Amino acid sequence: MGTSNLMDYIKGHESAPGEGKLVQKIDFFILTFCCLSYFMNYLDRSNLTAAYVSGMKTDLKFHGNQFNVINTCFTVGYTVGQVPSNIALRYIRPRYFFPGMMLAWAGLTMCSAAAQHPRDLMAIRFFQGIAESSTFVGTHYILGAWYTETELGKRxxxxxxSGLAGTMFGGFLQTAIHSGLNGTGGLAGWRWLFIIDGLITIPIALYGLFLFPDTPRSTKAPYLSDHERALAISRIPDEKEALPLNFSFLLKVLSSWQWYGFVMLWVIAGETESFSSNSLISLWLQKKGGYTVSQLNDYPTGVPAVGIVSTLFWATLTDYYGGKRYLVGYFITVVGLVTSIMILVAGSQNTVSFVAYYLAGTVYACQATFFAWANDAMRFQDETFRGVVLASMNMMSNAVNAWWSIIFYGATYAPYFTRGMWAMIATCIALGLWTTGLLWMTVKAEKKRLAVSGEAIEAKEANLEGRNTETLSEKV
Structure with a gap:
């Protein structure tokens, strides 16, 4: 990175002429596609739960923990695809890769409408998980490539x-489909949900194919001028020489504190989301009984709604305070302890349980802030290294969640999930401790980087001053 760019990072980055207009453009074209993509990503995931409580369970004769096994099959596919997806971005332009994966999962979603047995969904959801694995970690990789540390949290x-909105919207959509299309064409309402979700994904994929801007150094977007492309590159660190994907690269990744620190952070934090990501409120409502199909679909939408508010609040706040993402770790520690204890003591008191499940939605804030924290900490690293660490975070988290949900949150444990609540308490305590340790490591590493950078600047300035003195002596 040039001296002026380095000093911008040290001081917090100063706006350059035309930078505001550039950020507005990339906000529009990157965020519209990525947010719509993730919206559909979550809509296509949450529709399984909506379908399950809206007739699919009876039609396909589910029994035992088959519902959880289907979710686990998706999680396994999703986990397997994480690192390969981010590595693929090194070889395939994002505007081709992302839409291609979207078209794949749209087709698989529509195939779900033809399922005749739970095992059909197990196979479909595995491959759907592989296709959908590109969106979350791939987008965080792209956001880290375009935005500065004072912009990244909000984005x-x-x-x-947008993903939480997909979860929330899925409940309302299923309600509308169940009441409006159930029986149309001889198909149950839950089958129409899969068909419609797949169809509305296709136009978004086509939008990305034509207008997604790739990365600052590879973009050929027609709406960016030559000056804006150069400005976009000036906002990010100098390009590091791409490391070959060999055994030495693997050793670099596995010997780095960033890999262990951020992977374990997200493994722990991912399980604090278990209240919501495993649809516990839906299973709780169904097991308690006495609720209509509309209520079973509508009541759980309050959880992602709370999550959206919490996510935007903490993302904005941590940007305002200069990237203090660790604050969310302590917040989640407290909220997770409170909500799990509330459910343990609530028993048959529905009001207390409703409050606890909705309050647990605030834990979703860790998704945005923890991946932004990882991007901030690896801003000056090789791009492939950064991409692999980001992908590994989600890969390892989902690898744990694949069996965690069955052991602690199986459908047979509804409605109280006592074992899961105690696991949640332990997880929250671990998160608070790990956040403290990771904060110490990131502060230490940043101080070391600034010291090395300062020495490099001083050496460069001394060298330049020496050459100027030498030139002056020659003239004299």
Whole structure:
């Protein structure tokens, strides 16, 4: 990175002429596509739960924990695809890769409408998980490539919120489809949900194919001028020489504190989301009984709604305070402890449980802020290294969640999930401790980087001063 750019990072980055207009453009074209993509990503995931409580369970004769096994099959596929997806961005332009994966999962979503047995969905959801694995970690990789550390939190928050909006909208959509299309063409309402979700994904994929701007150094977007492309590159660190994907690269990744620190952070934090990501409120409502199909679909939408508010609040606040993402770790520690204890003591008191499940939605704030924290900490690293660490975070988290949900939140444990609540308490305590340790490591690493950078600047200035003195002596 040039001296002036380095000093901008040290001081917090100063706006350059035309930078505001550039950010507005990339906000529009990157965030619209990524947010719509993630919206559909979550809509296509949450529709399984909506379909399950709206007739699919009976039609396909589910029994035992088959519903959880289907979710696990998706999680396994999703986990397997994480690192390969981010590595693929090194070889395939994002505007081709992302839409291609979207078309794949749209087709698989529509195939779900033809399922005749739970095992059909197990196979479909596995491959759907592989296709959908590109969106979350891939977008965080792209956001880290375009935005500065004072811009990243809010954008990450908007992106994450779009997924939560997909979860929330899925409940209302299923309600509308069940009441309006159930029986149309001889198909149950839950089958129409899969068909419609797949169809509305296709136009978004086509939009990305034509207008997504790739990365600052590879963009050929027609709406960016030559000056804006150069400005976009000046906002990010100098390009590091791409590391070959060999055993040495693997050793670099696995010997780095960033890999262990941020992967374990997201493994722990990912399980604090278990209240919501495993649809516990839906299973709780169904097990308690006495609720209509509309209520079973509508009541759970309050959880992602709370998550959206919490995500945007914390993403904006941590940007305002110069990237203090660790604050969210302590917030989640407290909220997670409170909500799990509330459910343990609530028993049959529905009001207390409703409050606890909705309050647990605030934990979703960790998605945006923790991935922004990782992007901030690796801003000066090789791009492939950064992409692999980001992908590994989600990969390892989902690898744990694949069995965690069955052991602690199986459908047979509804409505109280006592075992899961105790696991949640332990997880929250671990998160508070790990956040403290990771904060110490990131502060230490940043001080070391600034010291090395300062020495490099001083050496360069001394060298330049020496050459100027030498030139002056020659003239004399």
């Amino acid at each position: 990450s928050g908007l992106f994450t919120s």
